[in-house]
Amino acid sequence: MDIRLGHGYDVHAFEEGDHVILCGVRVPHSRKLKGHSDADVGMHALTDAIYGALAEGDIGRHFPPSDPQWKGAASEIFLDHAAKLAEARGFRIGNVDVTLICEWPKIGPHASAMAQELARIIGLEPGRISVKATTSERLGFTGREEGIAAIATATLIAE
Numbered sequence: 001m002d003i004r005l006g007h008g009y010d011v012h013a014f015e016e017g018d019h020v021i022l023c024g025v026r027v028p029h030s031r032k033l034k035g036h037s038d039a040d041v042g043m044h045a046l047t048d049a050i051y052g053a054l055a056e057g058d059i060g061r062h063f064p065p066s067d068p069q070w071k072g073a074a075s076e077i078f079l080d081h082a083a084k085l086a087e088a089r090g091f092r093i094g095n096v097d098v099t100l101i102c103e104w105p106k107i108g109p110h111a112s113a114m115a116q117e118l119a120r121i122i123g124l125e126p127g128r129i130s131v132k133a134t135t136s137e138r139l140g141f142t143g144r145e146e147g148i149a150a151i152a153t154a155t156l157i158a159e
């Protein structure tokens, strides 16, 4: 049996707007996240976790920010690519765990919808998907509400 662990980390800054997209869920907020794509920081961290477990580089290698094709793209495209790459290499995803770091918006009320959305994209039962959040106690750039950070881990298993 081949068991792999990967981790991912991403940050996106806030800009003027009225909602954020986190783990595929549109959450009303006083600002939006800035990015070349839809800036779904949670989905980017999870995508990198899967690429990491496969030793397949990072999201920017597969989807260069310099490529206009990905401007405004739904981050589901990136996560789907990573999950299909894992499958093509003979791996199934064991579990995933995403932590969103922000003061606002509050993630708790949306965590279940986010887990369901990730489940749909990567084809994994929701019980193997964790989405959670923490503040940084008002410290640092997330504490000053300048942006949102996300950390993710994923396990991949080949029998």
Ligand SMILES: Nc1ccn([C@@H]2O[C@H](COP(=O)(O)O)[C@@H](O)[C@H]2O)c(=O)n1
Residues within 6 Å of the ligand: 101, 102, 103, 104, 105, 106, 107, 108, 109, 133, 134, 135, 136, 137
């Ligand atoms: N954006 C956030 C941040 C936190 N939560 C929930 O609040 C709990 C306490 O956060 P602390 O940073 O004070 O430890 C945390 O465990 C989450 O349940 C949230 O929903 N959204």
Ligand SMILES: C[C@@]1(CO)OP(=O)(O)OP(=O)(O)OC[C@H]1O
Residues within 6 Å of the ligand: 010, 034, 035, 036, 037, 038, 039, 040, 044, 059, 060, 061, 063, 064, 065, 066, 067, 070, 078
């Ligand atoms: C997702 C990509 C796609 O161009 O762009 P961004 O939305 O800016 O996201 P980031 O995590 O900064 O970089 C990775 C890029 O691959």
